[in-house]
Amino acid sequence: MTQPSNERGQGAADVDLPTQYQPANVEGRLYERWVSAGYFAADAARDPSAPAYSIVIPPPNVTGSLHMGHALDHSIQDTLIRRRRMQGYETAWIPGMDHAGIATQNVVERELAKEGKSRHDLGREAFVERVWQWKAESGGRILGQMKRLGDSVDWSREAFTMDDDRARAVRTIFKRLFDDGLIYRAERIINWCPRCLTALSDIEVEHADREGELVSIRYSDDIVVATTRAETMLGDTAVAVHPEDERYRHLVGTEVELPLTGRRIPIVADEHVDPAFGTGCVKVTPAHDPNDFEIGRQHSLPSITIMDERGVITAHGPFEGLDRFEARPAVVAALREEGRIVKEVRPYEHAVGHCQRCSTVVEPRVSLQWFVKVEPLAKAAGDAVRDGRVAIHPPEMAARYFAWVDNMHDWCISRQLWWGHRIPVWYGPDGETLCAGPDEEPPAGWTQDTDVLDTWFSSALWPFSTLGWPDETPDLKRFYPTSVLVTGYDILFFWVARMMMFGLYAMDGVEPFKTIALHGMVRDQHGKKMSKSFGNVVDPLDWIERYGADATRFTLLRGANPGGDVPVAEDWAQGSRNFCNKLWNATRFALLNGAHVRGPLPAPAELTTVDRWILSRLQTVVAEVDDQLEHYEFAKACETLYHFAWDEVCDWYVELSKVQFDDERAEPTRRVLGEVLDTLLRLLHPVTPFVTEELWTSLTGAETLVRAAWPIADDDLLDKDATEVVESLQRLVTEVRRFRSDQGLKPGQKVATALDFGGSPLAGHEEAIRSLARLTAPGDAFAATASLPVEGVTVQLDTAGAIDVAAERKRLEKDLAAARKEVDQTTKKLGNEAFMAKAPETVVAKNRERLAQAETDIQRLEAQLAALPAG
Numbered sequence: 008m009t010q011p012s013n014e015r016g017q018g019a020a021d022v023d024l025p026t027q028y029q030p031a032n033v034e035g036r037l038y039e040r041w042v043s044a045g046y047f048a049a050d051a052a053r054d055p056s057a058p059a060y061s062i063v064i065p066p067p068n069v070t071g072s073l074h075m076g077h078a079l080d081h082s083i084q085d086t087l088i089r090r091r092r093m094q095g096y097e098t099a100w101i102p103g104m105d106h107a108g109i110a111t112q113n114v115v116e117r118e119l120a121k122e123g124k125s126r127h128d129l130g131r132e133a134f135v136e137r138v139w140q141w142k143a144e145s146g147g148r149i150l151g152q153m154k155r156l157g158d159s160v161d162w163s164r165e166a167f168t169m170d171d172d173r174a175r176a177v178r179t180i181f182k183r184l185f186d187d188g189l190i191y192r193a194e195r196i197i198n199w200c201p202r203c204l205t206a207l208s209d210i211e212v213e214h215a216d217r218e219g220e221l222v223s224i225r226y227s228d229d230i231v232v233a234t235t236r237a238e239t240m241l242g243d244t245a246v247a248v249h250p251e252d253e254r255y256r257h258l259v260g261t262e263v264e265l266p267l268t269g270r271r272i273p274i275v276a277d278e279h280v281d282p283a284f285g286t287g288c289v290k291v292t293p294a295h296d297p298n299d300f301e302i303g304r305q306h307s308l309p310s311i312t313i314m315d316e317r318g319v320i321t322a323h324g325p326f327e328g329l330d331r332f333e334a335r336p337a338v339v340a341a342l343r344e345e346g347r348i349v350k351e352v353r354p355y356e357h358a359v360g361h362c363q364r365c366s367t368v369v370e371p372r373v374s375l376q377w378f379v380k381v382e383p384l385a386k387a388a389g390d391a392v393r394d395g396r397v398a399i400h401p402p403e404m405a406a407r408y409f410a411w412v413d414n415m416h417d418w419c420i421s422r423q424l425w426w427g428h429r430i431p432v433w434y435g436p437d438g439e440t441l442c443a444g445p446d447e448e449p450p451a452g453w454t455q456d457t458d459v460l461d462t463w464f465s466s467a468l469w470p471f472s473t474l475g476w477p478d479e480t481p482d483l484k485r486f487y488p489t490s491v492l493v494t495g496y497d498i499l500f501f502w503v504a505r506m507m508m509f510g511l512y513a514m515d516g517v518e519p520f521k522t523i524a525l526h527g528m529v530r531d532q533h534g535k536k537m538s539k540s541f542g543n544v545v546d547p548l549d550w551i552e553r554y555g556a557d558a559t560r561f562t563l564l565r566g567a568n569p570g571g572d573v574p575v576a577e578d579w580a581q582g583s584r585n586f587c588n589k590l591w592n593a594t595r596f597a598l599l600n601g602a603h604v605r606g607p608l609p610a611p612a613e614l615t616t617v618d619r620w621i622l623s624r625l626q627t628v629v630a631e632v633d634d635q636l637e638h639y640e641f642a643k644a645c646e647t648l649y650h651f652a653w654d655e656v657c658d659w660y661v662e663l664s665k666v667q668f669d670d671e672r673a674e675p676t677r678r679v680l681g682e683v684l685d686t687l688l689r690l691l692h693p694v695t696p697f698v699t700e701e702l703w704t705s706l707t708g709a710e711t712l713v714r715a716a717w718p719i720a721d722d723d724l725l726d727k728d729a730t731e732v733v734e735s736l737q738r739l740v741t742e743v744r745r746f747r748s749d750q751g752l753k754p755g756q757k758v759a760t761a762l763d764f765g766g767s768p769l770a771g772h773e774e775a776i777r778s779l780a781r782l783t784a785p786g787d788a789f790a791a792t793a794s795l796p797v798e799g800v801t802v803q804l805d806t807a808g809a810i811d812v813a814a815e816r817k818r819l820e821k822d823l824a825a826a827r828k829e830v831d832q833t834t835k836k837l838g839n840e841a842f843m844a845k846a847p848e849t850v851v852a853k854n855r856e857r858l859a860q861a862e863t864d865i866q867r868l869e870a871q872l873a874a875l876p877a878g
Contacts, residue, residue: 024598024705028591030555034697038154046713047159049099051485060096061486062088063470064160065494065502066168068107069142070114073152075529075537075563076495078547079573081158082560082694083526083641084493089159089693090636091490093717099486100159101473103166104147108427108462109203109211109364115141115426131425138426152548157556157696159713166473168465169428176472177428177465178445180513185432185442189380190420192432194310196293196300197374197419198360201318201331202367205423206376208461210501211363218354222339223286225347227263229255230274232290233350235357237342238334240265241322242313243272245291247302250276252287266347267324267338275306294373310373318370331370377421377430377458381508385415388507391518397507399523400639401569404496408523411500418505420461427459467505470519477513487514491522496570499525524639525570529563532576550580557695558583564694565645569638586649587698590691593657594684594702600668602680604707609675611726615667617775618679619729621660624651625683629720632690641694648691656683659737666774681706686718732768736776739769739798743780746795749871750806751815754781758809761785763801792876807876816875823868829861 025032041047049061062084067077088100115138116126126134153160166173184190198207223233230246243265248255255274262271279302280289293303293310303310313322318331325341326334342348360369389412391397392405399405421430433441433449434456443449468476470492474483488510494503503523510519530536531543538544550559561583566573611619628651635644660683667676684706692699692712703712752758760782764770776782782804791803833854836842843851 024591024595024702026595028588028698028701030557030587030697031552033701034155034157034556037697037700038157041159041711041713042154042162044711046711047100047161048163049097049161049482049486051097051481053097057095057097059099059485059490060088060091061099061101061474061489062491062493063101063473063489064103064158065492065498066103066105066166066466066469067149068110069104069146069167070107070110071149073149073156073547075545075547075575077149077153078156078559079526079529079563079567080493080495081153081156082563083524083567083639085156085158085560085696086564086636086641086693087491087493089696089713090717092159092713093689093692093715095716097485099161099164099482101164101166102150102153102158102160102162103469103473104150104168105462105466106167106169106427108422108424108459109200109205109207111138111142111146112424112426113203113364126425134425155548155551155556157560159696164473166469168462168469172475173465173468173472174428175445176468176476177460178431178443179477180468180509181431181460181464182442182444182447183513184379189384190377190442191380192375192377194373194375195378195417195419196295196297196371197376199316199370199372199374200362200365200367201316201370202365203362203424204316206374206419206421207362207369208419208463208501210463210498212360212369213363214358214360216356217359218356219359220339221350221352221355221357222342222348223350224266224290224342225349226266226288226290229258230263230288231286231349232288233285234290235355236295236335237338238320238326238331239292239295239313240290240338241268241320241324241326242292242294242311243290244293244303244308244311245272245306246274247277247280247289247291248274248287249280249282250278252280252282254282254287266345267341268322273306273308275302275308277302277305295371297371300371300373312373314370314372316372376419377432377456377460379418379420381415381418384508384512385412385504387511387516388412388504391507391511397518397521397523400525404499404525404570407496408499408504412504412507415504418461420464421456421458422461423457424459427462428465430456430458430460432456463502463505466502467509468513470506470510471514488518489520491524492520493524493526496525496527499523526567527570527572529573529575532574532579534572534574545575545577550577554580554584555587555697557587557698561586561645561695564641565649567641568643569640586653587695589653589657590688590698590702593652593661594688594706596661597680597684598705600664600680601673601677602684602706603677604681604685606678608682609678611724614675614679615672616729616732616772617660617663617667618676619724619726620733621656621683622679622724623726623730624655625686626720626722626724629686629690629718633718633720636693645694648687648694652687652691656687659733662779663775666778688712689715689718732772735767735798736769736772739800739802740776740779742795742797743776743782743802746793746804746874747780749867750793750874751810751818752806756809757781757783759783759785759789759805761789761791761803763803765799765801767799769798769800793874812875816872819868819872819875823865823872826861826864826868830858830865833858833861 064084065080084100088098092098119125129137181190198212200207219235221233221235222237223231224240225231226246232246234240246263248259258274259276262273265272279298280287291299291302291308293300293308294312313320314331315321320326320329320331320334326337329337339348361367362369389409392399392408399408431443433443433453435450435453441449441453470489471483471487474480474487476483492503506519528536535541535543547559558580562575562580563573566575628647631647632644635647664676664680667673688699688703689712700712758781762773785805789805790807792806793804795802836854837858
């Protein structure tokens with residue numbers, strides 16, 4: 008390993024570790040010390056020769072609480088940033104929160120409702136002050152929860168999408184986009200929430216299958232249309248058919264009377280219509296359907312709004328004043344009375360959009376809103392990935408990214424809220440319009456636009472606004488572009504694409520991050536999405552409380568394959584806690600037996616074969632883990648570390664080292680054991696920071712593992728010969744243990760054994776073999792009852808008196824009879840032509856597997872019976 012000489016061995020090792028690891032006694036204390044010591048702080052002016060590495064945390068909502076998705080996302084980022092910090096990079100991990108316009112306004116409005124008030128009672132200015140007051144008192148709970156998880160962020164850089172610096176950035180980019188003709192105001196169809204009374208972005212609309220109705224309505228003898236929203240027919244301004252549809256070609260250009268209204272509407276030909284769907288006729292309601300809106304623009308159709316912002320019908324007639332869901336059956340009833348209903352399908356399951364915040368059914372609605380013209384911005388965002396400036400990991404996710412940016416519609420950025428960045432546009436007394444930048448003041452008496460910007464507008468600036476943009480700051484120069492964006496694939500389109508567009512635009516073509524590392528969703532152990540309705544939601548804070556932050560992180564990362572969903576289960580978290588305990592116990596044993604890291608490693612000639620083997624394996628593991636983390640293969644890295652730590656270090660090397668502590672081999676072995684644990688704890692630190700910090704500082708006497716050097720594999724320590732010998736030893740011991748188990752011997756029970764090594768290289772390891780396999784030297788009365796030839800060694804065991812031979816013979820004979828019966832039954836079944844002709848292939852295969860297993864059992868049981876002593 009390559010380590011700074013001043014990192015370890017300067018202080019005394021702490022051999023007084025508690026007998027058990029209690030995360031609650033360690034985590035809070037260590038985190039406070041890390042923060043107060045400034046270990047996480049980034050400094051743009053520090054060591055300009057060090058490479059920079061920066062990550063911005065996807066800002067959680069100020070209203071939010073840590074959930075499993077956050078825990079996974081933050082664990083991945085912390086692993087990346089901690090490793091780079093140990094590799095000598097100048098690291099900046101920037102925390103912050105999103106003001107969450109709709110969600111936060113709803114929270115405060117609910118509080119006001121408890122007081123019998125609404126925001127209108129307070130007025131806009133007082134309401135916004137009330138929201139700021141709520142944020143100061145109750146918002147940002149998730150930041151404290153991030154600390155409990157162990158996030159090594161630079162808290163001095165904490166940002167908020169509504170703070171003064173971000174507000175200045177928002178005003179600046181809005182002004183630039185406006186002046187460049189990339190922001191405009193127009194009437195377009197948008198997602199509208201009748202409860203929140205605001206436009207919604209696509210990501211704020213959740214689609215779910217709901218049971219509704221599909222009603223077919225006869226407009227004339229030739230025209231029948233079908234709809235799930237019968238009330239919208241009041242706003243129809245055309246019927247569309249495909250231009251190549253022979254059934255209706257003769258009707259194109261004519262008119263038909265719209266039922267219930269007396270209005271006559273045209274029949275138009277449009278290629279958007281699918282002639283094979285339904286009757287091939289489509290009702291066109293431009294004001295209340297996004298597809299119809301586009302048809303209406305293409306054919307210059309009028310747009311008739313038939314309901315208000317609360318979803319109440321405004322069309323003159325008998326339905327005026329009804330809620331949209333009251334109007335629907337009323338319209339159908341009126342049509343039925345006129346004999347217009349051709350068919351009614353109930354229930355009819357179809358996807359319905361709901362407001363993410365209040366679950367109200369979203370209404371498509373034509374509205375005067377502000378938009379970003381995305382075409383040139385989206386093209387630049389696509390090109391940055393296509394030409395390799397930005398890598399998407401895993402690469403197969405790039406196709407989904409292109410499908411979005413290459414077909415993006417103009418982005419509606421205005422929201423009818425009071426909480427948020429207010430549109431920086433003012434209107435003069437004579438209809439003048441002025442967009443004012445952050446350092447500009449509008450003329451006196453002008454009125455500012457009442458809308459605020461979509462929350463995603465300010466968060467799209469996150470990678471550069473958090474570094475001081477629009478000013479040319481040292482941070483911006485050192486840490487932009489950021490190194491990697493870690494986020495879930497579910498917001499690849501919405502947030503990532505917007506950051507790409509704005510980053511490339513604001514920073515003159517320089518991308519906001521070099522890599523987009525996508526992870527999946529956290530699911531339960533059966534692969535099912537976590538949902539309160541399913542009752543399978545896991546609170547990460549509960550796991551942290553019961554199993555510790557390290558166990559929670561390790562459980563999540565052990566399932567984190569690039570781009571794949573992450574299944575978790577409570578027993579896996581318990582297993583991760585057990586792993587932390589295993590590390591604790593191994594390190595405590597090592598310290599009690601004098602393991603240390605003082606001075607250089609002894610020369611290979613001074614080391615035992617076992618010592619050379621573990622050092623060789625260590626180099627291989629260092630190289631593997633380093634490569635796996637470099638390629639975002641967190642699950643593989645955790646598996647590699649888990650099996651090396653548990654299977655090789657704890658179960659083999661620690662046990663083998665015990666026989667070397669009592670002679671001249673002791674001191675070199677203590678140094679090697681210290682080296683192995685030192686390096687293993689460094690490798691594990693990015694994933695499990697708390698337990699490794701506590702153990703490493705106890706082992707080395709050094710100040711902290713946070714800024715210790717990341718291990719580098721030393722090929723000079725690779726030792727093929729030592730590895731072959733120890734692997735042979737492991738196979739021998741494993742075979743003897745298997746035989747003992749088959750004979751019913753207890754694990755700790757000693758058995759007299761004679762070992763004939765012949766010319767085997769294992770001859771020098773007799774003490775270790777006897778220790779690991781619980782074998783004693785043969786006495787005068789030794790009489791071998793079994794002989795095992797393994798790895799060139801003849802192992803002769805005297806089990807007489809060690810087991811109840813008669814009882815063991817009876818047990819084996821019973822198992823042998825059962826195995827023979829299984830062979831008889833499955834052989835007959837597989838020889839039955841009728842069974843073979845009718846049984847599914849999976850059933851046949853299963854029976855063949857049972858036959859093969861039974862035949863193997865017979866061979867094993869017969870051998871065990873033959874090995875029993877007479878009697």
